[in-house]
Amino acid sequence: MDSEPPGRRPRGLRGLRKPAKKRPAGPPPAEVTEDSDTAEPPAATTSSVINAVLYRDGRRVSTHDTLAEAFRQQRATSGTLAWIGLHRPSRGELLTLASEFDLHPLAVEDALEAHQRPKLERYGGTLFVVLRAARYLDDPEEVDFGELHVFVGRDFVITVRHGGAPDLTAVRRRMENTPVLLKRGPEAVLYAILDAVVDGYEPVVAGVQNDIDEIETEVFGGDPRVSRRIYELSREVVEFQRATRPLNGMLESLTAGFEKYAIDEELRRYLRDVADHVLHTTDRVDGFRQALQDILTVNATLVNQQQNAEMRALAEAGFEQNEEIKKISSWAAILFAPTLVGTIYGMNFDSMPELHWVLGYPFAIVLMAIVCTSLYLIFKRRDWL
Secondary structure, eight states, X not given: XXXXXXXXXXXXXXXXXXXXXXXXXXXXXXXXXXXXXXXXXXXXXXXXXXXXXXXXXXXXXXXXXXXXXXXXXXXXXXXXXXXXXEESOOHHHHHHHHHHHTOOHHHHHHHHHOOOOOEEEEETTEXXXXXXXXXXXXXXXXXXXXXXXXXXXSSEEEEEEESSOOOHHHHHHHHHHOHHHHTTOHHHXXXXXXXXXXXXXXXXXXXXXXXXXHHHHHHHHTOTTHHHHHHHHHHHHHHHHHHHHHHHHHHHHHHHHHHHTTOOHHHHHHHHHHHHHHHHHHHHHHXXXXXXXXXXXXXXXXXXXXXXXXXXXXXXXXXXXXXXXXXXXXXXXXXXXXXXXXXXXXXXXXXXXXXXXXXXXXXXXXXXXXXXXXXXXXXHHTTOO
């Protein structure tokens, strides 16, 4: 067996890349919408079954519209693998699956409630995997997170999707186009789903990096709205960390389980390839969070500097205003002194002193001059003038 899965080419230093895939000739039209971003159950029924397909030796055997049909066909056909895709199923549908495939009640409850953290748990012979998929929305410039629950048993794979991501149509097409990989069993399907989810992080990383570059420009450009954008992007990065960071431990546990249950070495190589991509993504996301913290610190420093400059300008304006008020008050006091003397000597009373004094007028003028000069010198010494 070759060391690379069929239909994959080198992915630079980080592993392998899948080639463009052609639509298989065999599948019915309903397959195109399986678990796609816009896939919803048909309007004429309340069923959430997007697709229920049976495979044998990596080839499609039959496609069914209902779970009951798929169950009957799998019982009647030995050596088949059932791959069932659901979108926001009802409790009754999941309980039917649980009864047919012996799913653990705790895993069923998790799949119903959603809002679970990424995790990997084994219940007897069934693996239960929770993944947080992500996609970058260009128009609103934000990250949209979806949730995917995967049940993997000896002869079945059940996917329960909450949200728009990921698009499992491409995963099914890839597996059907490479039957040599699909015939390796349910673990190969789980690997392909993991690989698709992790590959879906790459455009998100690129989008977040572009947002951070724009924010850096806005910070140094003095955009007042940048603080809100930093906060919103920081929340998305934290959510992205919660989606990607647990994957490292999950893949280690999954690889160990593959060894324990004697899953072939080829699938373990594929998982190590996925783990390499996950490590690269988590490193980038951790770097984004640190970069946003640094940008937030720089932005706070720039805002403080701007506020200090504004306060300094206000203080200088207030100081200048106080100086002008001092000058006005000083000249008002100087002008008030002769007005006071003139007012007193302008009163027409017969009994006033110096009223008929020959030197009364020169005395009043000299008195005004002395008072005004004294006030001027006092204010000048105090730097009021």
